[in-house]
Amino acid sequence: MPLTRLKKLRLEILFIMKKFFVLSLLFIFIVCFFHSSVAQNSRAGQRTAAQGDEAELREIVHLPPAERIEKLKAFIASHPRSSSSSIAAELIVSAHAELGAERLQAGDSNAAIEQFRIAITESPASMSDQLFNAVISQIPSNLFVAGEHGAAFDITKLIEQRVSDNPKRLLVLAGFYLNTEQADDATRVAELAVKLAPEMAAAHQALGAARHISLRLDDAASEYARAAELDPQSVRARMSLADLRRAQGKAEEALNIYRALLASDASNKQARTGLVLALFDLNKREEAEREMQAALSDEPRNFALLAGAAYWYVAHGLDARALELAQAAVQVEPRYTWAQIALARALIADQRPMEAERVLNFARQYGRFPTLDYELANALAATGLYNEAEDVLARNFKITDGQIGTLLAGRVEARGADFIELLAPERRASIFQPVAAETEANARTLKALLALHQAINPAGANATVNEAYVISAAQDFTAGNDVMRVFRQLYAANLLAKNRVALQC
Template identity: 25%
Template sequence: MKSRFPAIAMVLVSAVAAVALTGCGGAQERKARYVEKGESFFTEQNYEKAGVEFRNALQIDPKDADVRYHVGRVAEKLNNPRDAVGQYQAAIELDPKHMRARAALGRLFLMGGLADKALEIAEPGLVDDPQNAALLTVRGAARSQMGNTEAAFEDAELAVQRAPDDEYAVALLASLYRQSARSDRAIEVVRAGIERAPESVDLRVVLAELELNQDHPAKAETELREVIRLQPKELNHRYRLGRFYLLTKNPAGAEETLREAIKVVPENIDAKVALADLIVGQRGLDAGIAELAAIAKAEPDNAKLQMALGMFLESRGRADESAAVYQAIIKTEKTQPEGLVARTRLAGLLLKKNDVAGANKLVDEVLKENARDNDALVLRGNMALTRGDAAAAITDLRAVLRDQPNSVSVARALARAHLQNDEIALAEETLRSAAQANPTDRQVRLELAQLLAQTGKAEQARPILEQLSTEGAGEVGVLEALFRVQASMKDISAARTTAQSIQRLRPELPLGAYLEGAVNESEKKFDAAIALYEAALKVQPDAGEPLAGIVRIEVQRKRLPQALARLDQAIAANPDNVVARNLKGEVLTAQGQIAAATATFQAAIDRAPQWWMLYRGLALAHLAGKNTDAAISALELGMQKTNGAASLGTELAALYERLGRPDDAIRTYDKMLAQDPASVAVANNLAMLLVSYRSDQPSLDRAQQLTGKLSHVTAPAVLNTRGWVKFKRGEYQESLNLLQQAVAQSPESPVMRYHLGMAQLRTGNRDAARENLEVALNSGGKFVGSEEARLALEELKRAG
């Protein structure tokens, strides 16, 4: 027995080792099979199935850089750039010499206009492999974006020599030749590439574009049709051919192409909508709607198609018709997925009509069925933003972003919510993350630049906008944002150049002339400014900004009769120009012509009874005439006609407070809160009124209840109100921290300094209390409680 034990042990050990080796080999074999199947599906363009196989392989070996690269390729094909970037970066971290991952990641950065990041990725790879064609192409494209054309040519030519069938290298070299006005050579390069890669769809698309630019439409059409032959079910190719026919003034060919697309892929709804869009452009809106309605009528049980019809009608301004379609879908689909989508779409329509209650009811129905319905959460978040409840919006939008981390629209909404909640750093971080994850999305980069500009970081915003302006072909939004950044940086010469660029690129818009006029106005070149403002008005006679610019200059010159004459001219040209009437009312008020001013505002109200600014102007005119009762009536009527415009309610409450009628101000906010119970601003202002003018316990309790719902809000005005409510309730120590936070954010506010000083006085910090009370009173501003502040300061001084 003793002699047999080691032998038995060795047998057992060998058996265990064999099992372990078999298991390891089995796992590697399974991984290899998954990868092989994934590559097969990828070749067949079945990217969803390819992704499943590659991820199965990744579960077996998460440290396989090559599998990470394959998962990234699938993500890229499925239009998920954020995941693609992450997978490529992971592949490079696992294997810094994985050149395919480096090239793929570099190309994504280039598509997003991030040439510097593309270089950071490509150049370390080129140190190890100096003649890698894919990395040379990335570096060449980056150099081209950065204006180094000569070096870009060197990289592109070497890349094509090393890999003459590389689509990216060939396309880059052709692009460089085209930019150098050598389109014939560009065509030669692409044709040579196609000879080596005859099934290259991308190169044929490039060639078609080159031929069209050279005025060779027949050759371009041949290439586009060959692309369709190679990938007959890829609808983007058919759409491209349709656009070609439109460019060559052959709308019948475009329509035939889209009808053929519907036959080839009958289940695809996008093709049917594209056909309707085309018909709208050629034969008018009614014809396009009739076409899509007929298609939908032929498939009454296709809820997705019915939804497409509703959304088409909605996008074309036919709100009532689209609402009827959504209601029909809700009736048939009930709580099935399309029924829930229809509820969310209908809620959005109701919200545009200010039917907040109806919209909330529909959203609640959706979320009752599916608490994680992203569309409903986004809508509820946007509703919260509209009413000023940024914290509630942040909660909903964060939940959606967890499910849809690549959603730029959600990221943008979340950034707006952070901004509304005074969380500027978080807003910037959200947009930066979205821009890095979606480098090809120009809109998110634009919004990031706009945020940077708004928060005093113009020097960071400017290069982003300059890059966007070089990428786009006359995008007005980008150029306007660039103008405003240049103007804020006092670079008047650059701002003028940008304004002139807008005029050249989009002469049918008044914006360019208006912006150049604003440059002249800033330099006090008033005659030149007025000439440009008039040029803008020739393009769009009812444009408000240039007309306001003319009036502003005339008022500044103290030429009120000329300002009124110009406004009368605009009104005579279009009696319904309420912007001109509003401006005229303001000028007449400034002149002291109260009767004429009120008559002007009233005439404008008759034409636009839902525009809240007219009621405000009318009220200010009455106040200038010392008729406070008429001013109050104007504001109250405005609230009634505009469905409770918050701006008018705030104006009315402030007027009541100035008149020494705090109970009426409280009553006004009570009405506003009943209409919009979730409004942060209304709850905050009402709470402050309650503790400023009442001392009874029910009022103090109600103020506490109101501010208790605002604990998530970090805006200084809300922190101040919460702290003052606690102070008035005798909770002095608790109030101190809140008031210190408020003053830290708004040190210039006398009322906040007064509140903090009183809290410090009650908690025994007399020196700090004296300092804050002195700052509050020395500000020169009058505020509620200034007399109490004066008495408290005098007492402190007497006490030494």
């Protein structure tokens, strides 16, 4: 899904922590230099030469980065056979990265990007893990959180070229793409890692995560299962698999995995949350409530558990308990959009749709994805504000040949016969709930409202209103025997009258 404010905040904090990463790296490189020179030069003559090189480098590394680069280049030129030349080469790379960080901090993005490019292109083909992990791989994140998104992705692709034959380093880059929700790039890099190392559990885990954010949930589950098979002790792989099994409606299998994880580590909060929700999915409500109360006693601020249970209750028509749990969830973490969605649904069930609308408008500060707009349209429709509801629907959805289309998570093209089918991947990928908190009748009504909007407002410069299509959409919209039907009839009649179309009831 698109980056939420919460995720952006985490990235910003990470950036602050990494602002001065180059300085600490210099210390690491110097220590590595000292150790390697001592180990490699055991004879007295070599030791004396190495000590001389050490002393010279010790002086150089304290210089400002621009001057340091020149001195290090001169050192390599004058010591072509020195065992310290490789260390000097890596120190040059880190100095360019430091210059880039300084320019970025000063607001000179172009100069920063140029220095980062030099650092990457001049990095040795056999660069050390220290250089890659602590300097090179950090450059994209520094650019991204500084707002240079395009440059960050370009730089990452440049790094890919340098490490294209190293699956472990490719996985680091895949992690950056995953954190910034670049699903296609994450998939491409993870697939290459799997090709290079088909027996590496971490590669399958990364590919599973890439499939996950691409909303290819069955494929993601297969990759997680393979990762767990290759590394049976991987908590991450087993947890990811259990969550998606629950999303697939395979609650019994998920429950067994959660229990096994808890047997190994009773403090695993995520597994405990999953266990409770799997029990709900299996309709073991009393046991689920007992486990939930015990979990909340240990961790009262477990908003994922509160929100997940609230959504389950509202999806199963148990609205009073849903309202109680959803209110507790948003009190702990008001920025969690799915907690707000559960709360809005519970408020509508409690005949408080205007409050639900306010809740969802607040939630839209922290997330923008089709399900959230659908929920807002639903709240507006429940209030009788059909014009506003259809405008919200029209922002993200379009009906073509009877199928509703949208961009799930803002990037994945999808079509479905109804809103429940269309939006299911977002719900399952995010909160792993197999059942929607929606009725087929209400979903039909909102689809008809969208169809009516499109019929009255045909696309295209020379498009004309098709009266038959308008009447059909209006009839679908006004169908049913619920208490809001009369309001829908009045709205449709007024709309058609404005457009001089006669509604046949």
